[in-house]
Amino acid sequence: MSVVLGVDIGGSGIKAAPVNLDTGELLAERMRIPTPPGAEPDAVLGVLGQLVRHFDHQGSIGVTFPGIVQQGRTLSAANVSKAWVGMDADAFLTRGLGIDFDVHLLNDADAAGLAEARFGAAQGVEGVVLVVTLGTGIGSALLHGGVLVPNTELGHLYLSSRNGKARHAESWASARIREEKELSYEEWGGRVSRYLQHLELLFSPTLFVLGGGISKKADKWLQYIQLQRSEVVPAALKNEAGIVGAAMYAAQHSPTLGEDGR
Numbered sequence: 001m002s003v004v005l006g007v008d009i010g011g012s013g014i015k016a017a018p019v020n021l022d023t024g025e026l027l028a029e030r031m032r033i034p035t036p037p038g039a040e041p042d043a044v045l046g047v048l049g050q051l052v053r054h055f056d057h058q059g060s061i062g063v064t065f066p067g068i069v070q071q072g073r074t075l076s077a078a079n080v081s082k083a084w085v086g087m088d089a090d091a092f093l094t095r096g097l098g099i100d101f102d103v104h105l106l107n108d109a110d111a112a113g114l115a116e117a118r119f120g121a122a123q124g125v126e127g128v129v130l131v132v133t134l135g136t137g138i139g140s141a142l143l144h145g146g147v148l149v150p151n152t153e154l155g156h157l158y159l160s161s162r163n164g165k166a167r168h169a170e171s172w173a174s175a176r177i178r179e180e181k182e183l184s185y186e187e188w189g190g191r192v193s194r195y196l197q198h199l200e201l202l203f204s205p206t207l208f209v210l211g212g213g214i215s216k217k218a219d220k221w222l223q224y225i226q227l228q229r230s231e232v233v234p235a236a237l238k239n240e241a242g243i244v245g246a247a248m249y250a251a252q253h254s255p256t257l258g259e260d261g262r
């Protein structure tokens with residue numbers, strides 16, 4: 001079995017663990033280092049180096065990024081340094097780590113989507129599945145029959161409000177906003193419901209999987225999520241979905257490894 005290291009770059013922490021690609025399980029306790037203030041590329045590279053050394057890792061690395069990633073280039077940066085925008089981050093990280101193995105980069109919510117479809121709450125679900133991550137930002141992964149349409153960025157939709165002012169979904173309903181505005185779970189659940197109802201209208205998903213840090217406390221808010229037609233469940237892999245999906249993606253895109261990492 002080849003082991004792939006999955007790394008999840010988040011707004012508050014950078015987390016990593018080696019992943020068993022047959023089962024989706026972590027092969028060692030995950031390590032978390034706080035995201036350096038501003039999340040500048042050099043500082044993030046430094047943290048990645050620490051994580052690779054901590055696990056004494058030799059092999060491919062999958063890395064999630066909280067923005068658009070197209071062919072290894074980071075094209076947006078809502079919650080990290082703007083210096084990432086337009087960078088060939090894949091090449092920057094591979095060179096900077098000075099390792100013989102490739103780094104493979106993908107959007108964080110897309111990684112969570114891949115992991116939930118293969119090992120988690122969306123396994124074997126027919127039709128459209130939307131994985132929505134509620135954290136510092138709002139991320140989305142659109143899947144059909146387990147196949148991902150990358151970079152959907154549905155957290156940046158605008159919703160109309162009663163006073164006619166458009167609301168940016170991420171700035172109104174993310175988990176960060178719940179904390180900052182000290183919203184009760186009921187109030188916040190109402191906002192998330194309003195947002196998901198709009199997504200339901202647009203995509204008619206069979207299932208919504210709600211992920212991000214908040215998925216650990218689903219018993220507090222799931223009851224407040226109201227939808228017309230779609231089922232809604234918390235992410236089964238909880239906050240580990242990013243790490244697992246990053247490792248899966250690296251295995252799929254590494255010339256020396258099969259899809260299962262062998």
Ligand code: BGC
Binds near residue numbers: 136
């Ligand atoms: C970014 C997305 C990301 C999400 C969650 C948004 O602000 O635009 O790319 O998936 O935050 O981190």
